[in-house]
Amino acid sequence: MTVLLCWIAICMALLLVECRHSKDNTENPIESDSLQSQVLPQKLSFVLNEQDLKAFFTSFSESDSLQKEVKTFYERRNYHYAWFTTKGMALAVPVFYKQLENYRHDFADNSLNYALLDTLIRAVKRDKKAFQANNRQTQQLEILLTTSFFKHAQKEYEGIQENPSKLQWFIPRNKKNYQALLDSLVSIQPNAVFDEPLNVYYLRLKEKLRLYRSIEREGGFQPISFDKKRLTLGEQDSCLLILKKHLLATQDLAQNDNSILFTDTLALALKHFQRRMGLNANGVLDQNTLTELNRPIDFRIQQIMVNMERLRWIPVKMEEDYILVNIPEFTLHYFENSKQLWKTNVVVGKAATKTSIFKGNLSNIVLNPYWGVPMSIGKNEILPHLQRNPNYLRKNNMEVLSGDNVIDASSIHWKDFKENVPFTFRQKPGKDNALGRIKFLFPNNFNIYLHDTPSKNLFGESKRAFSHGCIRVENPKQLALYLLQKTGDWDEEKIDKVLATDKEKWVNIRPNFPVYIAYFTAWVDEEGDLNFRNDIYHLDEQLMKRIYGFEL
Structure with a gap:
């Protein structure tokens, strides 16, 4: 009797499974340009285990960090499949596969093990039933898709792993959460758009890369x-x-x-x-x-790709209000509410005294500033002048300090000094001050700031790399007005009243205003035009060699 009851129970269970299988074995109607979603039978196992992952990575060697990402992803899901449901392939598969195809064509990059992925995808398209019957293939495709996602994300969304500071780039990177990003992708719904973690400048440049790839295919x-x-x-x-x-x-x-x-x-x-x-x-x-x-067309394509790499390093979403100085463009851009409101010419550091690439927060505007002469300029330029002409400081409206105290320059025998000078120099406010009438401070480790200049003629040059590293602004009063208008206490008349004197005046900017000093030799401007500039500091060459092993 017990045996009979067990037999009846087994039959009932099999009947229920078969009924459920018949009900669920319908095709998913969602399609994409490159792949039609397919259906897998209910009898397929939809749960992995740690041994399945170990077996996969034994066959397909990957870095320890990548294996850890994949394992973490499945642990968070209790090892349930991400790319398949009981009704077949998730919508995420054609969406992601299209992204991979675009990346492969845009960057001519075949390093993501496309061959195996293409083979498995073709197997689904060619013979659905045969693929359905092969649990091992399905499991392999499941893990391969997850592995490919993390590899693709690192390449397209993050870029090279090397610290950008080694490439003279000191704008901090924002860490991207690829686990959460994959969660978002595998749960994507019909008619939804997958929001990739890429800033608008990157996306604009990618469209131009596709244009130049098409020109390349036509012969360049x-x-x-x-x-x-x-x-x-x-x-x-x-x-x-x-x-x-x-x-x-x-x-x-x-x-x-x-x-x-x-x-x-x-x-x-x-x-x-x-x-x-x-x-x-x-x-x-x-x-x-x-x-x-x-x-040549390949030069332009490489130039675009190098700058897309840099754009992977900047925040996905910039602040609504900020200043961007693009060194190779010799231009300062002022943004409000995420729109460019104004721009002006600048002079940047020459090749021997490069302007550093970093982000700061503008905290003070100084009207009628003193110029604290850097030690290098004091030693290499001012000291030789003093040794030839003791009246040099007076003629240039300068003074010498010991600590914080101004001392009599005529009491010092300047010819006694060759290397180290135990004094500092500064130029007093006035129309001939090297900083002009206005200075913009954003504290940083590079001693870089924005400032006015009495040498206005240099702004007429098309290439404006002449400074010792700081950035000279062609229209500093207009920049000051934009920044000070937010305080409500300053207008042009009040600024002019202070500038008419030779008295230094410090003004706090609250909240601090973000300033990006960047280096882009290819970008798409607000009008949608692709711009190119010369690589004045040879940083494109350095980055191209680091990424691709050859120079522009």
Whole structure:
């Protein structure tokens, strides 16, 4: 009797399983461009264990850190599958697979074990039933998708693991939570968009990378040459056929007339190209413009990818209000409510005295500042002048200090000093002060700040790397007005009243205002135009060699 009861129970259980299997064995209607979601039978095991992971990583060797990420992910889920449900593949599979395809094509990167992933995906598409019957394949694809996600996330969302400070980049990285990101991906719902942890500047540049990849597939840029020093409006030359084709491909020219005539339309297109390159936008085909036109397509693609790497290091979401100084662009950008409100030219450090790349918080504006001369300038520049001319300090409105006390410079025998000078120098406020009339302070380890300058002529240069490291601002009073308007206590009249004197005045900025000193040689501006600039500090070369093993 006991045996009979057990037999009946087993039969009932099998009948229930079969009924449930028949009910659930329907296809998921969700599709994507690259993969149609498939159905797996109820009898498939949907739970892994630690031994399954060990077996996978025995067959497919990965770093200890990656294995730990995968194990942590499944431990948090009590080892339940993430990419499959009782109805088949989750929507996350085609979404993620499309991301991988895009990454592979955008960056020409095949390092993520695509071959096996492609094979398993094709197996699902080719013969669903055969794939359903192979639990080992399904388990392998499950773990492979999770492993691929963490590898892809590290590459596209974080970049190289090396400390960016070794690459002279001191803007702090924000740590991304890839566990939470994968949780979000595997639970994605129909018609939802997966929110990748990438800032808007990165996404804009990625679109331009795809444009330049398409130009590359079409054969790239043809070299342009001509016999004259320059070509201008109304002239004719066969090289203009190549120029027009180039500008059409880069979206500077809307329509190609296929003529050898230098037309008004071509002049406008050339001006647009010149602005994107930071050149004098005169609409003339001169030698500086020709140099930028003849950059090979692979050079431009590498330049874009290097700057996308840098963009992986900055916050996904910037503050609503901030200042951004882009060193190779020689430009300061002022943002309010996440929109660029204003920009102005700057002078940055020359190659021998580079401006550092970092983030600070602007805390004070100083009107009519003293200039505390750096020790290096005091030793290497001021001391030699003093040894030749004891009146140098007086003529330049300077004074010498011992500690915090001003002392009589004529009482010092300057020729006795060769290396170490036990004094400091400073220049008093005034119209000829090296810092001009306004200084902007954001405390940092590099002794870098923004300031006015009496040398206004340098702002007319197209390349403005002339300083000892600090950043000279062409329109400092306007910047001060933007910053001080938030206090409610200052207006232009009040600022001018203080500037009319030679008395130093400190003004607190509360809350502090974020300042980013950055280095981008390729970016997409507010108008959607792709900009390129020269690598004035050779940092692109250094980064390209670190990532890809070769130089630009």
